[in-house]
Amino acid sequence: MAKYWEMGICNEKSGFLFNHACKRLPVGGNCNSCEKPVCDDHSYDIDGVVLCTRCAMESPSQPGQGQTRYFSSARWGHGAYFYGSHYYGPDYYGGYHGSSHNDRHDFTEADAASLINEADEGFESDMSES
Amino acid sequence: MGHLTRATALARAAVRGSTANGRRRPKTHISLLTNSPFARQISFETELGPEHRIVSLAPDLGRDETVARVKEVFKATPFDLLVVDTFPRGLGGELADLLPALACPKVLVHRDLNPRYIRECDVSKSVNWFDRLLVPGESSPFGSASHAVRTAPWLIRDAHELLSPFEARRVLDVESDTLPVVAVIGSGRAQEVEQMDRLAGRLASEFGSRAAVRFVALRARNVVERGRPPENAGRISNLWPFLQAIRGVSVSVGNGGYNTVHEARVTQTPLVALARPRLYDRQERRLTEKEVVSGFQAVRNRVAAAIAPTSSGLTESPPQYENGVYAAIDILDRLSPPPM
Numbered sequence: 001m002a003k004y005w006e007m008g009i010c011n012e013k014s015g016f017l018f019n020h021a022c023k024r025l026p027v028g029g030n031c032n033s034c035e036k037p038v039c040d041d042h043s044y045d046i047d048g049v050v051l052c053t054r055c056a057m058e059s060p061s062q063p064g065q066g067q068t069r070y071f072s073s074a075r076w077g078h079g080a081y082f083y084g085s086h087y088y089g090p091d092y093y094g095g096y097h098g099s100s101h102n103d104r105h106d107f108t109e110a111d112a113a114s115l116i117n118e119a120d121e122g123f124e125s126d127m128s129e130s
Numbered sequence: 131m132g133h134l135t136r137a138t139a140l141a142r143a144a145v146r147g148s149t150a151n152g153r154r155r156p157k158t159h160i161s162l163l164t165n166s167p168f169a170r171q172i173s174f175e176t177e178l179g180p181e182h183r184i185v186s187l188a189p190d191l192g193r194d195e196t197v198a199r200v201k202e203v204f205k206a207t208p209f210d211l212l213v214v215d216t217f218p219r220g221l222g223g224e225l226a227d228l229l230p231a232l233a234c235p236k237v238l239v240h241r242d243l244n245p246r247y248i249r250e251c252d253v254s255k256s257v258n259w260f261d262r263l264l265v266p267g268e269s270s271p272f273g274s275a276s277h278a279v280r281t282a283p284w285l286i287r288d289a290h291e292l293l294s295p296f297e298a299r300r301v302l303d304v305e306s307d308t309l310p311v312v313a314v315i316g317s318g319r320a321q322e323v324e325q326m327d328r329l330a331g332r333l334a335s336e337f338g339s340r341a342a343v344r345f346v347a348l349r350a351r352n353v354v355e356r357g358r359p360p361e362n363a364g365r366i367s368n369l370w371p372f373l374q375a376i377r378g379v380s381v382s383v384g385n386g387g388y389n390t391v392h393e394a395r396v397t398q399t400p401l402v403a404l405a406r407p408r409l410y411d412r413q414e415r416r417l418t419e420k421e422v423v424s425g426f427q428a429v430r431n432r433v434a435a436a437i438a439p440t441s442s443g444l445t446e447s448p449p450q451y452e453n454g455v456y457a458a459i460d461i462l463d464r465l466s467p468p469p470m
Contacts, residue, residue, distance in 0.1 A: 123246075123247050123250055123251050123409065123410075124193070124219065124220075124221070124222050124223040124251060125193050125222070126409060127165060127189070127191060127192065127193055127196050127221060127222065128189065128319070
């Protein structure tokens with residue numbers, strides 16, 4: 001099925017606990033795999049191919065579980081980490097050291113709202129609600 | 131999971147030989163119907179004894195197939211009393227065809243419901259199919275109806291059944307008797323369990339030197355395999371019901387689900403809770419301002435306060451609480467006196 005992207009803003013969704021829509025400007029380019037428009041924070045140069053976060057995680061170059069691989073990112077310089085299927089950006093280290101700064105990958109009040117659509121599939125049709 | 135835990139709590143009281151006030155009850159045979167994905171991981175024989183019937187429908191069935199299976203089970207199961215948890219029309223609306231023609235007493239366990247569900251599915255009409263509404267310890271839309279009876283919250287364990295703080299810590303794999311214990315409860319939707327798993331890892335990173343952080347879930351998973359840095363991983367406990375070990379816990383972190391909230395309240399265990407969106411109830415209404423949080427920093431701050439050396443910590447004396455299941459059984463017995 002064709003995927004339609006919202007042009008002009010970063011279409012990536014990522015987050016430490018909940019997925020956030022990034023919507024950051026300006027867009028740095030498009031993912032070479034899925035063509036998603038992504039900002040610098042959410043694009044990764046893997047073996048010369050620019051990928052969005054999701055495609056980078058699913059890339060065959062993705063290391064095995066428990067291993068660490070460094071991906072270059074124009075903005076972060078030292079890149080984000082992928083541990084297995086999970087994504088840990090540099091902000092993760094703020095958590096390690098007890099920083100109280102507002103981590104953009106933290107969940108916020110807006111996160112709960114972002115899940116409402118997922119829960120609202122229609123009464124008496126979602127059998128997982130038991 | 132919440133429905134199944136509440137139903138099991140009621141069933142445990144029903145199969146006991148006597149009520150809370152000492153009145154002897156004849157043997158009650160339970161048939162428990164569920165489509166919970168957790169059902170196959172619970173030992174109902176341990177909870178209820180060997181002679182009861184658990185009908186576990188596959189959780190991944192679609193609506194039509196679930197409805198068809200429920201109808202088949204109703205036809206094949208003789209029963210003298212029907213207790214329905216939460217959904218007066220059934221999860222897929224199937225009870226609308228079955229209940230009006232059912233002659234035996236019918237009881238609805240009635241907790242909070244989404245007003246839109248009430249409106250769109252004409253729930254006001256459906257609750258009148260029931261002889262009693264049992265309201266287990268929290269406000270609910272039809273709680274003031276003439277056939278509604280409110281009880282204390284229903285708990286899966288009585289106060290005297292809880293492990294001592296020291297025994298509970300062994301169950302949670304905590305060696306120390308003094309180190310604060312943070313229990314992060316993995317419950318709710320699969321995505322939420324995964325988020326709580328990650329939250330536990332992050333709290334372990336923050337507080338690992340000051341507290342033992344445990345991710346508590348019915349189905350434990352190997353967090354190291356999932357990619358968490360091993361040296362910081364919050365250890366996991368495959369534990370159900372969590373309530374039995376709650377006296378070993380300094381603070382619980384979880385969702386605003388019925389059992390998580392009431393278990394913390396009756397045992398006076400500090401609770402840090404996320405109000406998750408739900409189709410049929412409203413966790414944000416269940417939680418108090420003191421309990422609810424909406425961001426990691428708030429979780430972190432509340433946990434830090436709960437494990438601070440000045441906090442009251444664990445207590446030797448067991449909690450005293452009323453388990454509403456016994457009042458519920460008294461009401462059920464009056465509706466359908468068991469044969470003596």
